[in-house]
Amino acid sequence: MSTRSDSSAPARRAATLREQLREHAHRYYVLDEPQVPDAEYDRLFQELQALEAAHPDLLTADSPTQRVIGQVLDGFAEVHHTVPMLSIRTETDTEPTGALAFDARVRKELALAETDPPVRYAAELKFDGLAINLRYEHGVLVQAATRGNGETGEDVTQNIRTIGQVPLRLAQSDAAVLEVRGEVYMRRDAFEALNERQRDLIAHGARNEKTFVNPRNAAAGAVRQHDPAIARKRPLSFFAYGLGDVSGWDIPPTHGELLDALARLGLPVSQERAVVEGAEGLVAFHRRIGEQRDALPFDIDGVVYKVDDRALQKRLGFVSREPRWAVAHKYPAQEQMTELRAIDIQVGRTGKLTPVAKLVPVFVGGTTVSNATLHNEDETRRKDVRVGDTVVVRRAGDVIPEVVGVVLDRRPAHVGEPFDLYKKLDGKCPVCGSAIQRDEGEANWRCSGGLFCAAQRKHAILHFASRRAMDVEGLGDKLVEQLIDSGLIRTLPELYKLGIAKLTALERMGEKSAQNLIDGLARSKQTTLARFLFALGIRNVGETTAKDLARHFGALDRLLDATVEQLLEVPDVGPIVAESIRTFFDQPHNREVVEQLRAAGIHWVENEGTADTSPKPFAGKTFVLTGTLPTWTRDEAQAEIEAAGGKVSGSVSKKTHYVVAGEEAGSKLQKATDLGIPVLDEAGLRDLLKAGGR
Ligand code: IVH
Numbered sequence: 100m101s102t103r104s105d106s107s108a109p110a111r112r113a114a115t116l117r118e119q120l121r122e123h124a125h126r127y128y129v130l131d132e133p134q135v136p137d138a139e140y141d142r143l144f145q146e147l148q149a150l151e152a153a154h155p156d157l158l159t160a161d162s163p164t165q166r167v168i169g170q171v172l173d174g175f176a177e178v179h180h181t182v183p184m185l186s187i188r189t190e191t192d193t194e195p196t197g198a199l200a201f202d203a204r205v206r207k208e209l210a211l212a213e214t215d216p217p218v219r220y221a222a223e224l225k226f227d228g229l230a231i232n233l234r235y236e237h238g239v240l241v242q243a244a245t246r247g248n249g250e251t252g253e254d255v256t257q258n259i260r261t262i263g264q265v266p267l268r269l270a271q272s273d274a275a276v277l278e279v280r281g282e283v284y285m286r287r288d289a290f291e292a293l294n295e296r297q298r299d300l301i302a303h304g305a306r307n308e309k310t311f312v313n314p315r316n317a318a319a320g321a322v323r324q325h326d327p328a329i330a331r332k333r334p335l336s337f338f339a340y341g342l343g344d345v346s347g348w349d350i351p352p353t354h355g356e357l358l359d360a361l362a363r364l365g366l367p368v369s370q371e372r373a374v375v376e377g378a379e380g381l382v383a384f385h386r387r388i389g390e391q392r393d394a395l396p397f398d399i400d401g402v403v404y405k406v407d408d409r410a411l412q413k414r415l416g417f418v419s420r421e422p423r424w425a426v427a428h429k430y431p432a433q434e435q436m437t438e439l440r441a442i443d444i445q446v447g448r449t450g451k452l453t454p455v456a457k458l459v460p461v462f463v464g465g466t467t468v469s470n471a472t473l474h475n476e477d478e479t480r481r482k483d484v485r486v487g488d489t490v491v492v493r494r495a496g497d498v499i500p501e502v503v504g505v506v507l508d509r510r511p512a513h514v515g516e517p518f519d520l521y522k523k524l525d526g527k528c529p530v531c532g533s534a535i536q537r538d539e540g541e542a543n544w545r546c547s548g549g550l551f552c553a554a555q556r557k558h559a560i561l562h563f564a565s566r567r568a569m570d571v572e573g574l575g576d577k578l579v580e581q582l583i584d585s586g587l588i589r590t591l592p593e594l595y596k597l598g599i600a601k602l603t604a605l606e607r608m609g610e611k612s613a614q615n616l617i618d619g620l621a622r623s624k625q626t627t628l629a630r631f632l633f634a635l636g637i638r639n640v641g642e643t644t645a646k647d648l649a650r651h652f653g654a655l656d657r658l659l660d661a662t663v664e665q666l667l668e669v670p671d672v673g674p675i676v677a678e679s680i681r682t683f684f685d686q687p688h689n690r691e692v693v694e695q696l697r698a699a700g701i702h703w704v705e706n707e708g709t710a711d712t713s714p715k716p717f718a719g720k721t722f723v724l725t726g727t728l729p730t731w732t733r734d735e736a737q738a739e740i741e742a743a744g745g746k747v748s749g750s751v752s753k754k755t756h757y758v759v760a761g762e763e764a765g766s767k768l769q770k771a772t773d774l775g776i777p778v779l780d781e782a783g784l785r786d787l788l789k790a791g792g793r
Pocket of ligand 1: 185186187188226231281341403427
């Protein structure tokens with residue numbers, strides 16, 4: 100038996116760990132594509148550290164434990180940090196009491212007696228993004244650099260300049276040099292929107308696109324993007340938390356005051372900060388922020404405590420490149436690995452079919468998770484997620500937990516087939532058995548059952564009753580919920596059979612409200628064909644298409660039996676819409692619902708509105724409305740556009756002619772800009788209407 104240490108079990112384990120850690124670090128730092136969660140990296144790292152501590156002869160100079168992590172990448176100019184960018188020690192005990200050890204260490208280093216007063220600390224959030232050094236000279240931003248290995252980083256000035264929150268000039272400062280350090284991060288809503296957009300691009304066949312694992316990863320990718328135009332489309336944010344090189348500026352005497360001063364210079368500083376006293380203050384801060392963590396608009400992985408007084412910070416100094424006066428105190432990780440047991444398909448309220456991962460329960464981001472979304476079929480296939488795999492699950496904030504990837508190294512020999520949604524469901528909705536469909540360019544499969552499908556019932560009834568559909572007064576959210584949950588109605592036609600006695604038996608339902616609903620239902624029976632068609636909730640048939648169909652066919656029976664070819668004759672009805680209409684009326688239960696509604700007394704004047712002769716200056720033009728307009732409601736703006744012969748669509752595409760944007764316009768405005776579509780404000784729309792749409 101060999102006794103040589105390099106072939107012993109610990110030696111082999113150390114070699115394996117080093118190899119794995121190098122591979123993970125490469126994926127993380129160079130490719131921006133981590134395969135395992137940070138928690139797993141930390142676990143491997145700590146195992147190696149422990150092994151090397153127990154067997155010092157195994158320690159090698161090139162071990163990942165001997166290196167300040169981080170790396171300088173090719174393609175960006177190098178920046179030497181005048182003052183190195185350090186990291187801080189991490190307290191891994193995620194309980195609030197983890198703060199006690201830090202306070203005890205600080206007091207010991209400062210040789211404080213038990214009777215001495217508590218130490219004052221500045222407590223802040225630990226933002227989960229990437230550290231950036233902003234160099235201002237005479238108040239002007241001259242350079243932005245990543246941390247790199249701490250000594251040398253990358254010059255990413257061009258990309259950082261795209262962040263609106265980073266001032267290009269400081270308010271009232273002409274310090275010769277002021278280096279501000281902080282974290283670049285991506286808000287969760289921006290991250291969700293970005294991934295939504297990526298999924299959409301992928302559904303449309305974009306080959307080189309991918310989704311991002313988490314906001315930090317997306318932020319890192321954006322900061323290191325070589326094309327600033329792409330960086331600009333990935334909205335980033337920034338929080339300042341410290342200083343680098345400074346000359347010609349009086350640094351405030353405490354950290355709390357420093358942050359106040361940075362905020363006065365126009366830099367974003369988080370409001371979630373406090374100056375607290377002693378260990379008790381730290382524990383309370385950790386607990387308070389922990390309770391708020393899910394509600395924050397961005398990810399944090401912990402909090403940071405810093406000795407507030409700069410003079411005390413100086414006395415405490417550094418140990419091996421980490422300040423003794425600061426510590427990071429973590430919260431439970433938001434990403435973990437677990438095993439995928441099965442993939443179920445969930446039917447959403449709009450009929451969307453979502454693959455859901457059934458997991459071996461795992462503690463993530465503070466709760467136990469056993470279900471996580473896989474988003475859609477493409478995403479599941481692209482990530483090659485299979486039953487039996489070890490997957491990475493992310494749960495952050497109020498966002499639904501999601502599977503972000505597979506750990507391929509851990510794939511067992513007997514793993515499931517590649518995911519195939521149609522095959523799995525045999526083409527049928529798991530709730531109602533109706534045919535499922537997936538339109539071209541659509542990321543999702545859907546149930547075609549519409550109002551027949553129990554999963555979609557509440558939504559279908561609310562839509563049916565809505566103002567622009569059948570306009571049933573007195574039938575709101577709560578009531579629909581009550582009607583369905585109590586079993587009073589199961590199908591739309593049953594609405595019209597409701598009597599006063601049954602209604603008043605419902606909780607919180609007085610005779611007056613019951614009578615109001617019955618009157619509202621009675622009034623709704625007199626309608627138009629267009630409203631009725633819209634109310635049915637046929638996929639891809641919005642208000643405008645419903646009006647076009649009513650105008651073209653004039654009578655319901657002609658539409659019910661129209662072939663796809665005949666449907667295509669309707670202006671602006673393309674193959675997808677025609678197919679949706681055909682599929683809908685091909686389902687016998689949908690025909691039944693239509694007949695029952697007619698039998699319940701719903702009626703309209705046929706061939707109405709076929710002879711509208713008013714001028715149509717917007718004919719053939721498609722508009723998209725987004726954001727809040729100053730005076731018109733969305734309905735009013737839509738009515739104006741339609742009265743002029745235009746169409747209003749819900750999403751921006753190459754076929755959109757104008758986007759009308761108001762306050763807080765979001766991704767639609769972005770998309771319009773990307774596609775070079777003219778954007779109008781309300782005044783612009785009014786002008787265009789006046790000018791006759793040219
Ligand atoms: S202070 C000398 N404060 O955490 C102290 N860092 O290892 C330098 N971070 O990569 C860091 N939030 O990017 C500090 N409020 C905060 C922070 C923070 C996040 C990051 C920082 C660095 C790591 C510390």
